[in-house]
Amino acid sequence: MAEADRGARPDMPTPPGRRPRKAAPARQPLTQELVVDTAIRVLDAEGLEAVTMRRVAQELGTGPASLYAHVSGKEELRELMLDRVAAEIRLPVPDPARWQEQLKELAREIRRVYTSHRDIAVVSMALIPTGPHLLDVAEAQLALMHAGGVPKRIAGLAVSTLGMFLDADAIEDTLHHAKTPAGAGDPWTYFQEYLNQIREYFAALPKDRYPTVSGMVDELTAEDGDGRFEFGLDMLVRGIASYAAEASRPAGDG
Amino acid sequence: MAEADRGARPDMPTPPGRRPRKAAPARQPLTQELVVDTAIRVLDAEGLEAVTMRRVAQELGTGPASLYAHVSGKEELRELMLDRVAAEIRLPVPDPARWQEQLKELAREIRRVYTSHRDIAVVSMALIPTGPHLLDVAEAQLALMHAGGVPKRIAGLAVSTLGMFLDADAIEDTLHHAKTPAGAGDPWTYFQEYLNQIREYFAALPKDRYPTVSGMVDELTAEDGDGRFEFGLDMLVRGIASYAAEASRPAGDG
DNA sequence: ACCTGAACACCGTTCAAGT
DNA sequence: ACCTGAACACCGTTCAAGT
Numbered sequence A, B: 001m002a003e004a005d006r007g008a009r010p011d012m013p014t015p016p017g018r019r020p021r022k023a024a025p026a027r028q029p030l031t032q033e034l035v036v037d038t039a040i041r042v043l044d045a046e047g048l049e050a051v052t053m054r055r056v057a058q059e060l061g062t063g064p065a066s067l068y069a070h071v072s073g074k075e076e077l078r079e080l081m082l083d084r085v086a087a088e089i090r091l092p093v094p095d096p097a098r099w100q101e102q103l104k105e106l107a108r109e110i111r112r113v114y115t116s117h118r119d120i121a122v123v124s125m126a127l128i129p130t131g132p133h134l135l136d137v138a139e140a141q142l143a144l145m146h147a148g149g150v151p152k153r154i155a156g157l158a159v160s161t162l163g164m165f166l167d168a169d170a171i172e173d174t175l176h177h178a179k180t181p182a183g184a185g186d187p188w189t190y191f192q193e194y195l196n197q198i199r200e201y202f203a204a205l206p207k208d209r210y211p212t213v214s215g216m217v218d219e220l221t222a223e224d225g226d227g228r229f230e231f232g233l234d235m236l237v238r239g240i241a242s243y244a245a246e247a248s249r250p251a252g253d254g
Numbered sequence C, D: 001a002c003c004t005g006a007a008c009a010c011c012g013t014t015c016a017a018g019t
Helices: A032-046 A053-059 A064-069 A074-086 A096-115 A132-147 A152-178 A187-203 A225-251 B032-046 B053-059 B064-069 B074-086 B096-115 B132-147 B152-178 B187-203 B225-251
Strands: none
Touching: A032 A053, A032 A074, A053 A064, A053 A074, A074 A096, A074 A132, A096 A132, A096 A152, A096 A225, A132 A152, A152 A187, A152 A225, A152 B152, A152 B225, A225 B152, A225 B225, B032 B053, B032 B074, B053 B064, B053 B074, B074 B096, B074 B132, B096 B132, B096 B152, B096 B225, B132 B152, B152 B187, B152 B225
């Protein structure tokens, strides 16, 4: 961190007769790594929508055209960002005796990392993983299911379903937080107020058209992001395990 | 359809001395309904990304500013589009004896309607339903679970989880189809070729880093959108039903 | 090889002015 | 009340020109 500007030394005055370049020159030579780092900084500070080619370029003290030497376009930049984020996910060493709990722990870890980078999960939705770190995560999930005796076909479907669940949940979690308008004080307070408005709206609904909804206002507005996550995760893992039980029944199962 | 231009008669010549307005005048008075109809036409033809305020205005023969009298902005337009689409979903009359199968049928119906309107499901993701037709769908889901004896708290979590699953699945389904570049022939052929490239890429992965993935190339690239949907749906509904069984055990259950 | 200024073809939203 | 032209502050990407 402290040595980031070595070599460029922008703190040095310009020698006489050696006219300075147009503006502050790029401190470091542009690299793909630097572009992705910068993009993630913008993501963390302001969310995925703020990560534009122009904005990232500006942050690097250059123009948008310069990025295209290191990245094929916005889509690739987003995928590189996701893979970089995926590198933060800590992966388990499979222990066949606790594969279900490990699968849940891994899911919680993915959720933690995703939601710590705003709405990065939007990029993951409907993306076939090809980046090295995203593939590490898939490998870990599949290895756990393999250790648990889940048939290959089921495991293949399950990574996909689990991925959909994780992406959707992370997006849900962060978009609620992010709905706060730019200068509207504390996001949490704002969201609570928004939830209260929803509660009022639901309570005011015509009871003849929406009898069930009307009687469930509290249950439907309980927020409860964690509860929803654990509920869905538990169903998913139990479902996956049920196939493992079927497959291993002849061999005897705990 | 044939009577759309009544009243405006753009086929009449302009009477002498009655200077024509700038371009073709708006044929029909602008209404929110007309704006939403037009937006959905653009959606169906070119996908959600093509639905811009400017594009919809152009389609209506006016400028983008004109839309703001009928719609507060792009976000509201998108939500109105989704609710209009949700009106197409056929809802069941609950039959307590087959509530699980009905819940599945409803999920398939939602999937059918969503995927028939390109990537409209993107709008649904992370949106609290407030439109009348979206609420009809939620009411139907909750009524089915109520008929099945699912506890309120579980039913509340389940609509949310089921919604996440349906949205994610519909997005996955349509984004694959939509990845086809503008003038690249048949989308299905294109996607098959893309899948083959993925297969090759997976097969070429280093086996020491990705031992499990390497041994599952076929299972991971089986496409199988329907299979994945039924797999996830079955797990979800079985999971929900397991809570109903717990709750109704004292009363005796079929 | 890498970088860039300028341009192209777009965005959403606002606002004063018209009818 | 409804509609609009013009403007504002943005987009992603391309390309010829520079170093």
